[in-house]
Amino acid sequence: MNKSVDIIIPTYRPDESVVYLIKKLLKQTYPIHEIHIIDTETGIFPKKLKNLSDKIRISKIKPEQFDHGGTRHEGAMQSHADIIVYMTQDAMPVNEYLVEELVKAFDNEKIAAAYARQLPNSKCNVIERYTRAFNYPEQSRIKSLKDLETLGIKTYFCSDVCAAYRKSVYESLGGFEEKTIFNEDMIMAAKIIQSGGLVKYVAEAKVIHSHNYNCKQQFQRNFDLAVSQVEHPEVFQNIKSESEGMRLVKNTMIYLIKIKKPWLIIKLILQSGFKYMGYCLGKKYGQLPMWLIKKCTMNQRYWEKMD
Structure with missing residues (x-):
């Protein structure tokens, strides 16, 4: 059936x-x-x-x-x-x-x-x-x-x-x-x-389906990603995701060299840096003032419900 x-x-x-x-x-x-x-x-x-x-x-x-x-x-x-x-x-x-x-x-x-x-x-x-x-x-x-x-x-x-x-x-x-x-x-x-x-x-x-996120958007998305992980320790507490991120960066570098576009590595490093900063800050969101959280997040309404 x-x-x-x-x-x-x-x-x-x-x-x-x-x-x-x-x-x-x-x-x-x-x-x-x-x-x-x-x-x-x-x-x-x-x-x-x-x-x-x-x-x-x-x-x-x-x-x-x-x-x-x-x-x-x-x-x-x-x-x-x-x-x-x-x-x-x-x-x-x-x-x-x-x-x-x-x-x-x-x-x-x-x-x-x-x-x-x-x-x-x-x-x-x-x-x-x-x-x-x-x-x-x-x-x-x-x-x-x-x-x-x-x-x-x-x-x-x-x-x-x-x-x-x-x-x-x-x-x-x-x-x-x-x-x-x-x-x-x-x-x-x-x-x-x-x-x-x-x-x-x-x-x-x-x-x-794809997005061309800029550095600010990459920062915000990874901030929110980290917040979701902190809020659900029963899922994420004992699993690290940073190593998977590093593997993606390394593989992308190799790919850019392979297709003869090594100048894009600078953009990759910049974007990856913003991703990592957003992620690290999101992990510590509980220590941040609400005004700063709202600057860092992509999902404003989620935090407005908490005010």
């Missing part, structure tokens, strides 16, 4: 690209029961979205209500599907087989989560293009508790840019944390693996 699938997409100021995304999802080979768009109200929303299909459901929330974990969890609690697929509004399916490839992973009853490969868009810079290839290789992989020795923190890696979850397991583990700065996907993957379940990286399921 086919597993039923719902897709949940949080949106903020959606434009025509979201209309295109929904059209691509409606053409998937695997039948989708419902596409639930959870829109943060800003007054900007393409009217044509509502009329694309009767499979589309639109919910509205206030900006102050949005939370990376909580909003997605609320969407899950409103779903009756066997499989929940989360996507971001800037992720674009490469072809019509995205959902089919993700759902295939769940033929293995022990797999509770599966996430897609992210490919760079046409405007992606050289360094970020390599980072995508580093984090999302051509080979699929199933991850379990035994991989901690070799993969370290990447054992728990998962991305809600495009990820699917077995609803029954998701619920049994309590779902996403309802208050998270971000990283709800990785925290959930850790819960799954620590409980004896499996997480699959599905290289055959592909989306176009």
Whole structure:
């Protein structure tokens, strides 16, 4: 019997690209029961979205209500599907087989989560293009508790840019944390693996998704990453992520030399320095005044709720 699938997409100021995304999802080979768009109200929303299909459901929330974990969890609690697929509004399916490839992973009853490969868009810079290839290789992989020795923190890696979850397991583990700065996907993957379940990286399921972050944005994102790790010691306390970051930097340097663009190493070192500074400061966020935290974070609203 086919597993039923719902897709949940949080949106903020959606434009025509979201209309295109929904059209691509409606053409998937695997039948989708419902596409639930959870829109943060800003007054900007393409009217044509509502009329694309009767499979589309639109919910509205206030900006102050949005939370990376909580909003997605609320969407899950409103779903009756066997499989929940989360996507971001800037992720674009490469072809019509995205959902089919993700759902295939769940033929293995022990797999509770599966996430897609992210490919760079046409405007992606050289360094970020390599980072995508580093984090999302051509080979699929199933991850379990035994991989901690070799993969370290990447054992728990998962991305809600495009990820699917077995609803029954998701619920049994309590779902996403309802208050998270971000990283709800990785925290959930850790819960799954620590409980004896499996997480699959599905290289055959592909989306176009990348960012050309500047140094300030790299700093802010890694500040928030560190905050999420400090707030969840049950997942991250005994696992170091710095070594994985160093491996990425070294491999990127080798790649830049190989493609005869060694001058980009200066940019790489600068960006990596900002990443590391943001990460180190985020680890000590509890010692920082709120005004400074708000300068360092990418997620202002998370901290405004604490004031």
